[in-house]
Amino acid sequence: MPDAEGHPDLAEMELGKVLAALADPLRRTVVRELAAAPTGTARTCSSFALPVSKATVTHHFRVLREAGLIQQVNRGNSRMATLRRADIEQRFPGLLALLAAETPS
Numbered sequence: 001m002p003d004a005e006g007h008p009d010l011a012e013m014e015l016g017k018v019l020a021a022l023a024d025p026l027r028r029t030v031v032r033e034l035a036a037a038p039t040g041t042a043r044t045c046s047s048f049a050l051p052v053s054k055a056t057v058t059h060h061f062r063v064l065r066e067a068g069l070i071q072q073v074n075r076g077n078s079r080m081a082t083l084r085r086a087d088i089e090q091r092f093p094g095l096l097a098l099l100a101a102e103t104p105s
Helices: 015-022 025-036 054-067 085-091 095-101
Strands: 070-075 078-083
Touching: 015 025, 015 054, 025 054, 025 070, 025 078, 025 095, 054 070, 054 078, 085 095
Parallel strands: none
Antiparallel strands: 070 078
């Protein structure tokens, strides 16, 4: 069962939800940027400078969180996102390497 913030545990991460989350190019960009950063890097949603409204950014991060791709924690008046790198690699080996090899459009 997902925690109070909507983060599924490792066993609950479903391939269909992960692929649906990654179907959007903006969400793939977020995951790709977090994957390229050092392990444990935490960034605010606004630091990605996505070309959409704040409400849409919130939606994209909710989809990524509920799929299990990112972990979000509250830090003051903002939320910090980190990639669940170890969980992704354990559950879906090679997925992050495929994303890193993709040429952004």
